[in-house]
Amino acid sequence: MDLFVAIFTGTIIAATPLIFAALGELVVEKSGVLNLGLEGMMLMGAAFAFWAVIAGLPMPVAIAAGALAGAATSLLFGALALTFLTNQYAAGLALAIFGSGVSAFLGRGFGSTPIDALKRVHVPFLSDIPVVGPMFFRFDPMVYLAIAMFGLITWFLYRTKGGLILRTIGESPETSHAIGYPVIRIRYLAVLFGGLMAGLAGAYLSVAYTPLWVENMTAGKGWISLALVVFATWRPLRVLIGAWLFGGMTILQLQGQALGIAVPSELLSALPYLATIIVLVIISQNRQLLTLHFPASLAKPFRAAS
Amino acid sequence: MRLRIEQRQEPSAQMRIAAPVIATALTFLAGSVLFAALGYDPLATLHAFFVAPINSINGLSEWLLKASPLILIACGLAVGFRANIWNIGAEGQLIIGAIAACGVGLFYPNPESPLLIPLMFLAGAGAGMAWAAIPAFLRARMNTNEILVTLMLTYIATLLLSFLVHGPWRDPAGFNYPQTALLPAAAMFEPFDYSYRLNPSIFITAVAVVIMWLFTDRSFLGYKMSVSGAAPLAARYAGFRESSAVWTGLLAGGAAAGIAGMAEVAGPLGQLSPQISPGYGFAAIIVAFIGRLNAFGIVLGGLLMSLLFLGGETVQMTLGLPAALTRIFQGILLFFLLAADFFIYYRLRLPEHA
Numbered sequence A: 001m002d003l004f005v006a007i008f009t010g011t012i013i014a015a016t017p018l019i020f021a022a023l024g025e026l027v028v029e030k031s032g033v034l035n036l037g038l039e040g041m042m043l044m045g046a047a048f049a050f051w052a053v054i055a056g057l058p059m060p061v062a063i064a065a066g067a068l069a070g071a072a073t074s075l076l077f078g079a080l081a082l083t084f085l086t087n088q089y090a091a092g093l094a095l096a097i098f099g100s101g102v103s104a105f106l107g108r109g110f111g112s113t114p115i116d117a118l119k120r121v122h123v124p125f126l127s128d129i130p131v132v133g134p135m136f137f138r139f140d141p142m143v144y145l146a147i148a149m150f151g152l153i154t155w156f157l158y159r160t161k162g163g164l165i166l167r168t169i170g171e172s173p174e175t176s177h178a179i180g181y182p183v184i185r186i187r188y189l190a191v192l193f194g195g196l197m198a199g200l201a202g203a204y205l206s207v208a209y210t211p212l213w214v215e216n217m218t219a220g221k222g223w224i225s226l227a228l229v230v231f232a233t234w235r236p237l238r239v240l241i242g243a244w245l246f247g248g249m250t251i252l253q254l255q256g257q258a259l260g261i262a263v264p265s266e267l268l269s270a271l272p273y274l275a276t277i278i279v280l281v282i283i284s285q286n287r288q289l290l291t292l293h294f295p296a297s298l299a300k301p302f303r304a305a306s
Numbered sequence B: 001m002r003l004r005i006e007q008r009q010e011p012s013a014q015m016r017i018a019a020p021v022i023a024t025a026l027t028f029l030a031g032s033v034l035f036a037a038l039g040y041d042p043l044a045t046l047h048a049f050f051v052a053p054i055n056s057i058n059g060l061s062e063w064l065l066k067a068s069p070l071i072l073i074a075c076g077l078a079v080g081f082r083a084n085i086w087n088i089g090a091e092g093q094l095i096i097g098a099i100a101a102c103g104v105g106l107f108y109p110n111p112e113s114p115l116l117i118p119l120m121f122l123a124g125a126g127a128g129m130a131w132a133a134i135p136a137f138l139r140a141r142m143n144t145n146e147i148l149v150t151l152m153l154t155y156i157a158t159l160l161l162s163f164l165v166h167g168p169w170r171d172p173a174g175f176n177y178p179q180t181a182l183l184p185a186a187a188m189f190e191p192f193d194y195s196y197r198l199n200p201s202i203f204i205t206a207v208a209v210v211i212m213w214l215f216t217d218r219s220f221l222g223y224k225m226s227v228s229g230a231a232p233l234a235a236r237y238a239g240f241r242e243s244s245a246v247w248t249g250l251l252a253g254g255a256a257a258g259i260a261g262m263a264e265v266a267g268p269l270g271q272l273s274p275q276i277s278p279g280y281g282f283a284a285i286i287v288a289f290i291g292r293l294n295a296f297g298i299v300l301g302g303l304l305m306s307l308l309f310l311g312g313e314t315v316q317m318t319l320g321l322p323a324a325l326t327r328i329f330q331g332i333l334l335f336f337l338l339a340a341d342f343f344i345y346y347r348l349r350l351p352e353h354a
Helices: A002-030 A038-054 A059-083 A088-107 A132-136 A141-159 A161-171 A173-179 A183-209 A221-231 A236-258 A265-285 A287-292 B013-037 B042-054 B057-082 B090-107 B116-142 B146-166 B201-218 B220-230 B232-237 B242-269 B280-290 B295-318 B325-345
Strands: B004-007 B346-349
Touching: A002 A038, A002 A132, A002 A141, A002 A161, A002 A183, A002 A221, A002 A236, A038 A059, A038 A088, A038 A183, A038 A221, A059 A088, A059 A183, A059 B325, A088 B280, A088 B325, A141 A161, A141 A183, A141 A236, A161 A173, A161 A183, A173 A183, A183 A221, A221 A236, A221 A265, A221 B146, A236 A265, A265 A287, A265 B116, A265 B146, B013 B042, B013 B295, B013 B325, B042 B057, B042 B295, B057 B090, B057 B201, B057 B220, B057 B242, B057 B280, B057 B295, B090 B116, B090 B146, B090 B242, B090 B280, B116 B146, B116 B242, B146 B242, B201 B220, B201 B242, B201 B295, B220 B232, B220 B242, B232 B242, B242 B280, B280 B295, B280 B325, B295 B325, B325 B346
Parallel strands: none
Antiparallel strands: B004 B346
C-alpha cells in the first residue's frame, strides 16, 4: 500500500510542471499562436525562482519571480511573432535557445547545493485519514494551484465571453478583427499568460521538484508539454490526463531504476521520450479528432488589413 | 507623431541582403551592452570574443573546423525548411551518425584497411538517414508532427550514446572514463598539418554546399519542394506529393547531420564520449535561417556561427566568462534576424499629415 501511495503521489507531483506548461501553451495555441519556446521560458522561470530563494526571499515571492521571468521572456517571442510577424516556429526555437543560454549564464553562480524545498501542507483533519490523507491532502501548494489553474482555464475558455473571443481569434483572426476585437492585443495577453504558466512550471522544478539548480534542468519537459497539447487535441481535461500519464511513466521508470531492474538506466530514462512519440502517433491517426478542436489559424501570422 | 507600418509593393531585394548584416551588427551591439553590464570593457571583450580567436593560423584552422559541420548540417536542413519540413533533431542525427561511424572504426576486422574511412562515411550517412527516416515515415504515413518526434529522438540518441560509452563500448583501458577507445589511425582523417586540427573533411562540406546549390536552384525536385513550402495548396493542385517533400527534406537533413557526426568522430574527437557536440545540430538551424536557406548564405552563416562557438570558448578561457554566452548570442542573433526580415515586406513611413 505504501508503494502504491508513493507512486500515486509521485505521479501527481511529476505531472505538476507539465500541467502548468501545457495548460499555458493550450491558451496560447487557442488564440492561434504557436510558441515553441516553452523550454526556454521554463528554464528562465526555474533560474529566477532559484535565484530568489538563495537571495533569501520568501518562497511565494520566489515562485512569483519565476512566473514573471517566464512572462518577460515570452514577451520577446510576442514581439517577434505578433509585431514583427516572423515565422512562429523560428521565433519559438530562438526563444528556446536564448532561454537555455541566459538561464545557464545566470545559474553559473548558483552552486550545486540543494535548497529547502517548498514545504508540503498537511490539510487539517483530511490529511489524517488513512490512505486517502497521504494520497490527496499532503502536497505542496503548487500541486493544488495547478489543479486550480485547470479549473480556471476550463471555465475561462468555455464559460466566459473572454474565452469565446480568444477561441474566435484562434479560429479566424480576420473575422474577429472585422467584428472589432483587438486581435493582436489579445494574442499578446495569451502569450504572456503562457509565459507566466511556463515560468511557474520552471519554478516548480527548481524550488519544489528537484530543489537544485542544474543547467538545462527541464530536460525536454517543455517539448513534452508541447506534445501534450497535441495529445490533448487542444482540450484542457485531456491535458490534465495526459500530464498524469506522463507523470506516472516518469515515476515508474524512476522506481524501476531504484529497484535495480536489470535494464540499463539510460533505457529507462528514454521511456518518457519514446512514449511521447508513440502517443503522438496514436493520436495523429484520428484526423477528425485532431481537426475538431484545432485552432484553425494556428501559427499563421496575422496583421490587420487597415 | 507616429510612425506607420506599411506593406511594401513587393519584397525589398536590398533588405533581403541587408537584413542578416543588420542583425549581425545589432547582435554585436547587444553584446557590447551585455559585456558592459557585466563590468567588462565592451570593446576589449568583443575583440576577445570575435577577433582574438581567429588571429592565428591555429585560430583559422579551428574556425573552419567548427564551421564545417554547421554548414554541412545547415545545407541538409535547409532542403527541408524550404518545404516547411521542420527537422529540429539534427543534433540527434549527428549523434547517431557518430555512433555508427565510430562503431565501424572500432570493430571493423582490419584496423588498417583503407576502406575504413569510406565505410565510416556510409555508416554515418546511413545512420543519420535512418534516424531521420523515423519522423519522415511518421509524418508521411502517420500524420505525426515531425518537430516533436525529431526532438524526442534527440533525447533518445543522447541517452543511447551515454549508454554505449558507460557500458558496452567503454574502453577497458580507459581508467573507467566514460569513453570509447581511440579510433585507429586509418579510421581518422589525416590533418593537413599535424600542428593544427583542420582535416580534409571540409571538402565533404564543400561538396555538400555545391550539391545543395544544384538541388535548390537547378533541380525540379528542389523547385517542387520550394513550392510545397511557399504555397502548399498550389503544390497539391499541381500534383506535387507532400510525402516526397517530407522524405526528401528529412533524409537530406539526416544524411548531412550523420556525415557531420562521422567527420567529428573521425576528425577532432577520435573517440566517443557522453558529450560529442556543443550543439551543432541546433545551431545549424540558425545557420540555415541566417543563410536565407540558400547555399552561399549558409556558408557565411556557418562562419559567423562558428565564430560564436569559438569566441565563447575563448572568453571562457581568457576572461572566465561562461560558455553559455554562446547560446545567448545565438538566440539574440536569431531574434534580430527574424525581426529584420520584417522590413523585407514592410517599411516604416512618416504619416503624410503629421
